[in-house]
Structures are given as C-alpha cells and as structure tokens.
Amino acid sequence: MLNKDDFDFIKTYLPFLNQLEKEEYRFIENAGSKAAYSQGKTILDHENECSGLVIVKSGQLRAFFEAEDGKEITLYRLLSGDVCILTASCVLKNIDFEVMLEAEKDSQVFLIPAAVWGKLADKNIKVKEFSMELVSERFSEVMWVMEQMVSKNMGQRVAAFLLDQSALEKSNSLELTHDTIAKNLGTAREVISRILKYLENDGLLKLSRGRIELLNTKRLNEMNR
Amino acid sequence: MLNKDDFDFIKTYLPFLNQLEKEEYRFIENAGSKAAYSQGKTILDHENECSGLVIVKSGQLRAFFEAEDGKEITLYRLLSGDVCILTASCVLKNIDFEVMLEAEKDSQVFLIPAAVWGKLADKNIKVKEFSMELVSERFSEVMWVMEQMVSKNMGQRVAAFLLDQSALEKSNSLELTHDTIAKNLGTAREVISRILKYLENDGLLKLSRGRIELLNTKRLNEMNR
Numbered sequence: 149m150l151n152k153d154d155f156d157f158i159k160t161y162l163p164f165l166n167q168l169e170k171e172e173y174r175f176i177e178n179a180g181s182k183a184a185y186s187q188g189k190t191i192l193d194h195e196n197e198c199s200g201l202v203i204v205k206s207g208q209l210r211a212f213f214e215a216e217d218g219k220e221i222t223l224y225r226l227l228s229g230d231v232c233i234l235t236a237s238c239v240l241k242n243i244d245f246e247v248m249l250e251a252e253k254d255s256q257v258f259l260i261p262a263a264v265w266g267k268l269a270d271k272n273i274k275v276k277e278f279s280m281e282l283v284s285e286r287f288s289e290v291m292w293v294m295e296q297m298v299s300k301n302m303g304q305r306v307a308a309f310l311l312d313q314s315a316l317e318k319s320n321s322l323e324l325t326h327d328t329i330a331k332n333l334g335t336a337r338e339v340i341s342r343i344l345k346y347l348e349n350d351g352l353l354k355l356s357r358g359r360i361e362l363l364n365t366k367r368l369n370e371m372n373r
Numbered sequence: 374m375l376n377k378d379d380f381d382f383i384k385t386y387l388p389f390l391n392q393l394e395k396e397e398y399r400f401i402e403n404a405g406s407k408a409a410y411s412q413g414k415t416i417l418d419h420e421n422e423c424s425g426l427v428i429v430k431s432g433q434l435r436a437f438f439e440a441e442d443g444k445e446i447t448l449y450r451l452l453s454g455d456v457c458i459l460t461a462s463c464v465l466k467n468i469d470f471e472v473m474l475e476a477e478k479d480s481q482v483f484l485i486p487a488a489v490w491g492k493l494a495d496k497n498i499k500v501k502e503f504s505m506e507l508v509s510e511r512f513s514e515v516m517w518v519m520e521q522m523v524s525k526n527m528g529q530r531v532a533a534f535l536l537d538q539s540a541l542e543k544s545n546s547l548e549l550t551h552d553t554i555a556k557n558l559g560t561a562r563e564v565i566s567r568i569l570k571y572l573e574n575d576g577l578l579k580l581s582r583g584r585i586e587l588l589n590t591k592r593l594n595e596m597n598r
Contacts, residue, residue, distance in 0.1 A: 284465055
C-alpha cells in the first residue's frame with residue numbers, strides 16, 4: 149500500500165497514471181510497496197526474479213546481467229526517478245532473460261508487482277506503450293554496452309569506467325575493489341588487477357586497499373580517443 | 374505494390390493483417406515492395422538506414438551492428454518467414470541504434486516502409502503489440518550474444534560459430550574467409566587466423582583458400598562445455 153506522497157512521486161515518472169480509471173488507479177495504490185536497501189545489498193537476484201516494476205525514489209542501483217558461468221555485466225544504472233521494467237520480464241512477452249538489481253548506495257525503491265503490471269498492460273494501451281518505450285530504451289543502452297565491449301580493449305574500458313564512477317561520485321578518490329570493477333565489466337579480477345597496476349606504474353592513478361585515486365583524468369580520458 | 378501471392382505470404386507472418394480494416398490493408402499492399410539480393414550484397418547500410426519492416430521470402434540474411442570503429446557484430450540471422458523490425462528503428466521510440474542487413478545467400482525480401490509502419494502502429498493496437506513482441510524477441514537474442522561475449526573466450530566462440538554455420542549449411546565443408554568470421558564475432562582478422570591455425574594444428578579442422586573443413590565436430594563441440 150502506497151501513501152499519497154509516494155503515489156505523487158510515482159506519478160511524476162509514470163505519467164500515464166493520470167489517465168487511468170479510478171479502479172485501475174486504486175489497484176496500483178494497493179498493490180504497490182516501498183522498501184529500503186542499504187549499500188551493497190542485492191535487491192533482485194535469481195531467488196526472487198521477475199518481482200515487478202521498480203521505481204527508484206532515492207539512491208543508486210546497478211542493473212546487471214549474470215551469465216551462466218556467474219560472470220556479471222553491468223547494463224545500466226538507476227537513479228532517483230528511473231524506472232526498471234526488465235525486472236518484470238515474466239509479463240513481457242518474448243523477454244527471456246533476467247536482470248538483477250543491486251544497491252550501490254543506500255536506496256529507497258517502489259515496487260509494482262509484475263502480475264499487477266501485466267494485467268494493467270493487457271487492458272490499457274497507454275500502459276503498453278509505456279512498457280514498449282521502456283524496453284526500447286533499455287535495449288538501446290545494452291547496445292551501447294555491447295559496442296563498448298566490441299570496440300574497446302579492456303584497458304580503455306577500465307579507464308572509461310573509472311571516469312564514469314568519478315563523475316557519479318563527484319570525486320577522484322573512489323572506494324572500489326578490483327572485484328567490483330571486474331563484475332561491472334564482465335571479466336576476471338586478475339585481469340583488472342593487472343590493468344590497474346599498469347595504469348599505476350604509468351602514473352595515472354594510485355592504488356590502496358579498497359580505494360583508487362585518479363591522478364591524471366586528462367590522460368585517462370585520452371585513452372578512449 | 375504487392376501481388377496477391379506476396380500478400381498471402383506476408384499475412385502468414387504478420388497475423389494481425391487479417392484484423393486490419395480494408396483501407397489499412399490496402400495501404401500496406403500499395404506501399405509494400407519486393408526485392409531480390411544476391412549473396413554477399415548489403416541490403417541496408419548507413420546510406421539507407423531505417424528503410425522499414427523487412428520480411429524474408431527466401432534465402433538467408435545476417436543482421437549486424439556496426440560499432441563506431443567499423444567492427445561488426447552479428448546479432449541474429451533471418452530465414453524465410455522471419456521479420457526484422459529494427460530496420461525500422463526511426464519509427465520505434467527510444468531505439469537509437471541502427472541494424473544493418475546483408476544477404477548471406479541469394480535472397481528475396483519484402484519491405485514495408487518505416488513511415489507506413491509507424492502510421493499503422495500509431496492507429497492500431499495490434500500493430501503496436503506486434504512491434505513490442507518483435508523488439509523484445511530481438512532484445513533477448515542480443516542478450517544471448519552478449520552472454521557469449523562475456524562468458525566464452527574467442528576460441529570457444531569460433532568453435533561455436535563454425536558448428537552453427539555447419540548446421541545452417543548442412544555441411545562440414547564451409548565456404549568462409551577469416552575476415553567473415555572476424556566480422557561475425559566483432560574481432561580482428563588476425564585474431565581469427567591465429568585461432569584457426571591453432572585448431573588446425575590440433576587436427577580439428579583443415580584450412581584452404583576461402584574454405585574451412587571441420588574434421589572433428591565432436592571435439593569442437595566439447596570446447597564449449
């Protein structure tokens with residue numbers, strides 16, 4: 149059950165809600181829920197896949213795909229106001245992969261259960277249109293990730309990842325383990341450690357336990373030209 | 374303009390056509406076109422991107438994505454009856470990448486122009502639903518390709534690619550250049566040549582000019598376990 153403030157927040161990001169009939173509206177209000185997750189916590193994994201539509205109230209989530217061999221690849225990030233529909237894949241015809249979510253910062257999220265969303269989308273063309281647009285948006289993001297995978301070597305991808313993190317955190321001193329970077333880029337920790345060591349020797353960054361300090365963002369940027 | 378036989382063929386694969394109103398129906402009949410492409414010919418590239426919905430009558434097409442640096446990655450193949458909607462990306466909201474098509478065998482295709490499709494989808498919920506299902510299906514295929522990229526090394530991917538080609542061609546003797554394999558897997562020709570040489574030395578295949586003969590499909594299969 150969502151309260152009025154929560155519902156007002158959601159309406160900003162699901163604009164079609166204003167066009168729903170009163171009973172459909174109540175339906176979402178009653179079925180929706182709110183939850184808080186602390187940094188590092190997995191929100192959706194194989195145990196509770198296809199939970200439903202996730203709307204981020206605050207914080208930062210990482211949406212990732214897990215290959216059969218356990219390797220992870222980050223697909224996109226969700227910030228306040230972002231909506232994730234791939235976590236409702238079971239009600240999306242022909243989407244046969246699962247997307248996992250993890251809190252990268254302390255986060256608050258709203259959840260609309262998959263079954264509720266599915267029923268609404270079947271009845272209401274606005275909801276279906278919204279679903280289609282969300283799926284297409286994520287598809288485009290995934291193609292972007294794929295392009296990075298194809299056209300950049302791992303060193304360039306590490307540099308780009310560190311610069312992205314630095315922009316997100318608004319800091320050149322990043323709390324990051326080699327394992328976290330490996331998971332984000334779908335490779336092994338050893339590969340990342342080797343690249344980081346190389347970049348450190350080159351004077352581009354400084355490594356310490358669980359922390360990476362970017363010393364020369366200009367040259368890190370130039371790696372991707 | 375499509376004749377009756379052509380239209381009957383298309384209706385089998387675009388089932389919603391039977392539910393359209395007469396004028397919408399005529400609209401597609403008049404705007405649709407048919408074309409033949411010989412093996413190796415590019416059907417859609419950057420010059421004429423976003424042509425529209427492609428329906429394959431006969432032959433085999435390769436749908437691929439071209440990264441900024443020119444590297445290609447094969448996303449999926451289209452055989453008789455298959456429909457490609459990503460070639461109409463300009464009328465799909467939020468799809469901001471382009472998919473190219475190339476004839477891998479002599480092929481005949483039908484084309485419904487993007488603008489015509491866009492107008493229909495705006496008016497008719499069945500067309501919109503069909504679009505959503507097609508987009509989702511391709512999204513799932515792309516995720517599968519990405520999983521291969523993340524969880525397999527290039528040697529395994531080459532082996533899997535050769536076995537796929539062998540199944541498609543129903544032959545162990547494949548007309549394939551190293552460059553073609555490189556383009557399919559989004560890597561450099563040199564990388565592929567090295568791997569093929571290694572597999573040849575190992576007795577798994579035999580290389581000759583423009584041709585690869587698979588000598589031990591059992592062991593090629595085992596590489597992917």
